Amino acid sequence: MKLFGHPYSGHALKVKFFLAWLEIEHQYECVDIFSERSTRSDEFLKASKFSEVPTLIDDGQCYIQSNAILVYLSDKFRQFKNSNEKQKCLEWLVWEANKIGMCLPQLRANEKLSKTYPEFRLSQGAHDWLSIRYKHDVGVLDKELADKSFILGNSISPADFSLSAYLMYSDEVSIEVPQNVERWLDRLRKQKGWQSPYEMLKG
Numbered sequence: 001m002k003l004f005g006h007p008y009s010g011h012a013l014k015v016k017f018f019l020a021w022l023e024i025e026h027q028y029e030c031v032d033i034f035s036e037r038s039t040r041s042d043e044f045l046k047a048s049k050f051s052e053v054p055t056l057i058d059d060g061q062c063y064i065q066s067n068a069i070l071v072y073l074s075d076k077f078r079q080f081k082n083s084n085e086k087q088k089c090l091e092w093l094v095w096e097a098n099k100i101g102m103c104l105p106q107l108r109a110n111e112k113l114s115k116t117y118p119e120f121r122l123s124q125g126a127h128d129w130l131s132i133r134y135k136h137d138v139g140v141l142d143k144e145l146a147d148k149s150f151i152l153g154n155s156i157s158p159a160d161f162s163l164s165a166y167l168m169y170s171d172e173v174s175i176e177v178p179q180n181v182e183r184w185l186d187r188l189r190k191q192k193g194w195q196s197p198y199e200m201l202k203g
């Protein structure tokens with residue numbers, strides 16, 4: 001199994017942390033996501049339909065889209081207790097892609113990357129809108145986590161790896177992380193395989 005990722009990529013962090021937690025041995029290659037797409041390695045370009053990380057190669061098949069990769073790995077390594085748990089997990093994975101994953105990465109890129117890469121700079125209007133969205137989305141998570149250790153209850157699920165990924169970089173962006181979410185992130189940082197994102201995803 002081989003994973004392509006990059007230290008800045010919360011999308012890649014979801015998969016890397018999940019593999020570490022599952023204790024699955026794998027090869028890892030860091031792709032320069034700021035390079036011209038056509039200059040990336042042939043192996044990566046062939047495997048990655050949209051030339052994005054994360055991309056996973058396993059048994060000669062190529063897998064893309066972080067949340068879809070989490071589902072593939074969960075099925076392969078039997079992480080869903082039953083179909084109801086899988087369904088609940090899918091609901092959160094879709095929510096992540098459309099909610100927290102559609103405001104926090106953009107706010108972070110604006111603060112962390114836009115000096116070097118102006119294409120990540122947000123207009124004031126876009127920034128304000130995404131900030132309002134973040135506050136709402138993180139509020140939803142905080143409410144959910146008020147009376148449980150993990151998003152589906154008392155045990156960790158693939159959805160936790162997805163929902164937490166960009167929040168693990170929250171010190172790089174001027175946002176507030178509410179209490180229940182912060183406690184949940186600490187719980188995740190205590191899981192096996194955890195290292196800081198930059199350590200986990202370094203080349």
Ligand SMILES: N[C@@H](CCC(=O)N[C@@H](CS)C(=O)NCC(=O)O)C(=O)O
Pocket residue numbers: 008009010011012033034037051052053054064065066067
């Ligand atoms: N929806 C995708 C998003 C993947 C994505 O946007 N990857 C970024 C890094 S976070 C990337 O590879 N960017 C490089 C590029 O687009 O050339 C997922 O969930 O995996």
